[in-house]
Amino acid sequence: MNQSIAPADIKVAALPASGSIFASLNFIRRQAEKPVLHSSALTGGAPRFFFETESRPVAIADMRPLAKRFTLDRQGFALLCRPIAVTDLTDDAAVASLYIPEVEALLRRQLGASRVIAFDTTRRSDSKEGAANPDGQRGPATRVHVDYTVKSGPQRLRDLLGESEAERLLRSGTRVAQVNVWRPIRGPVRRAPLALADAATLRAEDLIATDQVFPDRTGEIYHLAYHPAQRWYYAPQMTPDEVLLIKGWDSLEDGRARFTPHSAVTLPNTPADAPPRESIEVRTLAIFE
Structure with a gap:
């Protein structure tokens, strides 16, 4: 699983969109100074953004007809059907004792990683209250x-x-990938699904590094500036038996996907009575020794 992938092999993954809907996504506007985001942990409430965004309508295709062809190393995301044993993903104890080990085992099998370390778990909901987290x-x-x-x-x-x-791994050329494992808590998801960009259609200059300020440190994320070459996908009506793998970073620079932009999206004609989207995501590091 750690073999080199030629850029020519990657580019075939820029697959044509089919069954597209049109919806608006929020992109960052370019600015002279580095953008800054104050996190919820710092503000004690809603995050604060010191940059401007712009809403752009884009075509977002149904990924299901192409799901068997989509991979983390090409598009930067993959859709899998993987039922789980835990029945209550809102239970912190059950998530820690049952779900996290399942996630780590899933990625070891699916990716061929020698080690998988889950280090952060977040629930989200687009209800007025949001989703409860510690x-x-x-x-x-x-x-x-x-x-x-x-x-x-x-x-x-x-x-x-x-x-x-960390330096031993990086100096030795060992591949390390950060992978998010995203799953609905309840389904089918009819509101605020994830839209994901095909990494094979991205330009490096459109990834805008942004400081993310916490009480005790400053991290860095990318926001994405719009470009018409970008292709977008989503998985309609996802259920709790399905999972999205999303690559956040890859240490190898051999032409494979390294970064996968994504965002919740409001779909046109969403039914007024559609229940809130509830999801859980686990951030992991996969190590390939």
Whole structure:
């Protein structure tokens, strides 16, 4: 699973959109100074954004007809059917004792990773109250973003494994990938699903590094500037038996997908009585030794 992938092989993944809907996504506007985001942990409430965004209508295609052809190393995301044993994903104890080990085992099998480390779990809901988490209520992210950058991906590795072990892995050329595992808590999802950009259609210059300020540190994420070449996909009516794998960073620079922009999206003609979207995401590091 750690083989080199030629850029020519990657580009075939820029597959044509079919069954598209048109919906608006929020992109960052370019600016002279580095954008800054104050996190909810810092503000004690809603995050604060020190940059402008713009809403752009884009075609978002149903990924299901192409799901068997989509991979993390090409598009940067994959849709899988993987039922789970845990029955209550709102139970912190059950998530910690049952779901997290399932997620780590899933990625070891699916990706061929030697080690998988789950390090963060977040529930989200687009209800008025948001979803309950140990650190507060959380709603969907509504700006197109990537969770890590060329700077913050390696830093997360250092934070989790320590400077010495992280440098050993990176110096040896060992591949490390940050992968989010996103699953509905209830379904089918009829409101605020995820829209994901095909990584094979991205330009590096459209990924805008943004400081994310916490009480004790400053991290970095990417926001995405709009470009008409970008192709977008979503999985309609996802159920709790399905999971999206989303790549946030890859240490290898061999032509494979490294960053996957994504955002919640409001679909046209969403029924007024559609229940809130409730989801859970687990952030992981997959190590390939």
